[in-house]
Amino acid sequence: MSRYQSIMKKSTFLFILLFISTLNLQLFAQRAEMKIIRVPELEDIMEGSDDKIQVINFWATWCKPCIKELPYFVKAQNKFPDVEFIYMSIDFSENAAKAEKFAIKKGLNPEGLYLIDDVDYNSWIDKVSPEWSGAIPATLIIKNGKKYFYEKEFHEGELEDLIQ
Amino acid sequence: MKKLIALSFVLLALVAFSFKNGGYDVGDKATDFSLKNVDGKMVSMESFEDAKGFMIVFTCNSCPYSVLYEDRIIELHEKYAAKGVPVIAINPNDDEKSPKDSFDKMKVRAKEKEFPFSYVYDETQEITKAYGATNTPHVYVLDADRNVRYIGAIDNNTKSAAAADKKYVEDAVDAILNGEEVPEKKTKAIGCTIKWAS
Numbered sequence: 001m002s003r004y005q006s007i008m009k010k011s012t013f014l015f016i017l018l019f020i021s022t023l024n025l026q027l028f029a030q031r032a033e034m035k036i037i038r039v040p041e042l043e044d045i046m047e048g049s050d051d052k053i054q055v056i057n058f059w060a061t062w063c064k065p066c067i068k069e070l071p072y073f074v075k076a077q078n079k080f081p082d083v084e085f086i087y088m089s090i091d092f093s094e095n096a097a098k099a100e101k102f103a104i105k106k107g108l109n110p111e112g113l114y115l116i117d118d119v120d121y122n123s124w125i126d127k128v129s130p131e132w133s134g135a136i137p138a139t140l141i142i143k144n145g146k147k148y149f150y151e152k153e154f155h156e157g158e159l160e161d162l163i164q
Numbered sequence: 165m166k167k168l169i170a171l172s173f174v175l176l177a178l179v180a181f182s183f184k185n186g187g188y189d190v191g192d193k194a195t196d197f198s199l200k201n202v203d204g205k206m207v208s209m210e211s212f213e214d215a216k217g218f219m220i221v222f223t224c225n226s227c228p229y230s231v232l233y234e235d236r237i238i239e240l241h242e243k244y245a246a247k248g249v250p251v252i253a254i255n256p257n258d259d260e261k262s263p264k265d266s267f268d269k270m271k272v273r274a275k276e277k278e279f280p281f282s283y284v285y286d287e288t289q290e291i292t293k294a295y296g297a298t299n300t301p302h303v304y305v306l307d308a309d310r311n312v313r314y315i316g317a318i319d320n321n322t323k324s325a326a327a328a329d330k331k332y333v334e335d336a337v338d339a340i341l342n343g344e345e346v347p348e349k350k351t352k353a354i355g356c357t358i359k360w361a362s
Contacts, residue, residue, distance in 0.1 A: 062228040065357060090354055092323055120320045122351040134317075135299035135357040151298075153357075 034100035034113040036093055039124045042116055054142040056086045061102050065153040066137040074107045076159045083163055086112040093117040187296010190349045194310045197291045199284035202274040207282045216248035217340045220304040222297040224255045225273045226264035227356035230300045233318055234277055236325050241281040249337050251281040256292035258361035299355030305336040313340055316351030
């Protein structure tokens with residue numbers, strides 16, 4: 001084997017290695033954002049935590065009033081760093097990438113991005129709240145282990161008042 | 165004593181009001197209506213002679229979940245209208261809040277999809293309030309006496325009709341036609357909020 005050939009082989013190997021590692025990085029980056037979950041994980045999230053207030057907003061990219069109220073959630077999220085803001089997308093799972101891109105562009109807390117992948121809605125709507133008709137936007141606030149449910153579009157300042 | 169009486173009246177009024185606000189429950193008798201269809205004629209349940217029931221579907225042009233169900237609503241009508249249970253689709257949305265749901269846009273959509281059923285506009289939103297519809301699509305199945313026998317979703321898979329293994333509306337209509345009890349009387353589904361006039 002000539003010296004030239006050996007260098008070529010080595011550099012091809014290095015190139016492939018580099019290529020694979022960037023691919024991995026990309027996969028990893030995607031994983032860190034919107035998490036696609038099923039109903040048991042949603043129930044776990046709604047179990048709440050003892051010391052933190054949780055705000056769980058049900059939204060979708062196709063829902064106009066949802067998109068209208070998102071800036072108020074971002075405002076509240078920035079004002080109350082100790083409150084856990086969770087954005088539960090109801091978009092279909094095949095649209096997860098689109099929903100994620102949209103959510104990040106809107107400034108939603110990346111840690112709190114979820115997509116609930118279960119279209120048998122009747123099986124889980126009541127688990128969120130028996131008061132919920134199924135219309136979105138809908139928001140669940142969990143405070144000291146108590147659930148407060150709102151089937152409405154929030155306006156400027158309303159959310160802050162509820163959290164305080 | 166007077167205070168007590170006054171208080172009980174207030175309570176009674178509150179109960180009556182909240183009941184009215186909540187719309188129909190299964191077992192209630194539904195009101196008839198006279199609403200303008202996309203062909204320009206007024207439609208009421210009374211105008212369907214010998215009907216054995218109705219599938220009243222609150223739906224609209226603008227809600228993606230309503231659009232996903234359009235073909236299934238057409239199929240429901242084609243399957244059951246001949247048996248005496250037609251679909252009447254009611255658009256409940258205020259056209260100022262939701263311009264895509266104007267009467268003119270309804271005509272366009274009905275033509276595009278060749279809706280075989282009446283697609284009427286509840287311009288004052290009074291019928292929508294009386295029924296208590298909250299989102300689109302939202303179905304009320306009535307029997308021949310206009311008693312509400314089912315309220316809720318069309319089936320249990322919004323994404324795909326083929327993947328749905330529970331066909332709530334079909335089951336309800338079959339039960340009415342066979343003189344049986346409706347197996348699942350109330351369900352819920354994700355949908356768009358009704359756009360109320362302010």
